[in-house]
Amino acid sequence: MLKTEIDPYRLSRRGFLNAAALGAASIAVSACTTTSSTPAPVEPPPPTYEEPPLGDYATMYGPISDSGFDLPAIPIKKMDPQFLRQIVPDPTGQRPGTIIVDTTNHFLYLVREGGQAIRYGVGLGRAGFEWSGDAVVQWKQKWPKWTPPDEMVARQPELEQYSAKNGGMPGGLKNPLGARALYLFQGNVDTLYRLHGSPEWNSIGKSVSSGCVRLMNQDIIDLYDRVPSKSPVVVTGDISQPMVASANRRAIPIDGGVPDGSVLLGPVN
Template sequence: MFTTDIESYRLSRRGFLNAAALGAASIAVSACATVGQRQPVEPPPPAYVEPPLLDYATMYAPVSDGGFDLPGIPYEKIDEQFLRQIVPDPTGQQPGTIVVDTVGHHLYLVRPGGQAIRYGVGLGRAGFEWSGDAVVQWKQKWPKWTPPEEMIARQPELAKYSADNGGMPGGLKNPLGARALYLFQGNQDTLYRLHGSPEWNSIGKSVSSGCVRLINQDIIDLYDRTPSKTPVIVSAGVGQQMVATPNRKAIPIDSGVPEGSILLGPVRAITDQVF
């Protein structure tokens, strides 16, 4: 009888332990199932980081393009602030916007993630300033140049390149350089351009007649990054809009988009301000 009681106790204790183990296992499985049913927490997307640019020696090296051989740029002779670089965006504009700072002589292409690609530019000298909002409505590689009548009146030697005479073909000495971005307001050609220039030593200065000029290697880079209908804002210092006045009327560098050119399509006017 005593032995039987001991065996019964052992069996009861074993059953209790087994039941407890099974219960713990059941709770664990239940917990796993509960955890498994939770929605996975998505990590926040990484902040956009603009891919690094090449070194200056590579960016400003000689380029063969469109049948022309662009010479290398002596970048060591240019103030570094006017060389192409990635900077924190000071404009507050939407990514994809081009902002020209006429005080700092910089052009910003706004990128995502609070960054911008900054280029040095040359601008119109005193009396030839221009400003406003526009849209890139036409783009051209090695564009033909047709000086406007106002410019020919000041420089009669340019008459041979008038629209009646067919303009100046694209080339290394063409004032519009390797590329030109044509600025429109609504469907109206403003006659102003973002363009290249063979005169690299004019970058950072105000010496041209009313347009924004870049180093040829830089305008090629900007051209490739600029899709159709890119908005352009020209300001006297980032965040400050210039106001054109009758006494400070800009004279454009170009007489107009060539007749028969295929534009990028109609766009709405961004502003009523006229260049």
């Protein structure tokens, strides 16, 4: 009789323990299932920046009426296509907003976001007139006045009429600085070096001018509108190498300096 009474007790206790174990396992499985059913949201990758298209060449280099001056169209069919404005992969590695002048290949790059650059063809100084180094755009002018420096007047006496004492040459279609000029400074010193326009489209891709970087007038207008104040500029002969100022190459200047009393683009560095 004792055995009969004890066995139900044992069975009941064992059943309770088994039921408890199954309940715990069920809770654990339920917890795992709940966790795995709500994964953390995945952030989408940021969109890749793409420079807006520039448009067709007939429009870019067509005739322009600007500030009362009528610029003629550029005969683009007579030009080497590589020197026409275009968007290219940035070969310089510089930060966006930097202007790089590649004097070896006669290109100017304006570095943009997303590993891109806008490339313009340029004309450069003759051998012996080159300049290289780094600078900053400290002044900008539309249809700038041109004042040949004294050393240029000494070499070309016919320019005396445009000397500083005679007031310089007013802006216009025949002005050597063209439709726009960006004035480059190093520290608080005017380098007398300019990025400027030129009506001589056939000089682009060549080394023919004294000292400065010239672009077609349609291109300098485009660059002028894209470049904010204090933009860094690097002039180099090799964009594949570290861009370091070269002290032994200085330009024979084309310009006599920023006019006295001009309002610069913020404090000079």
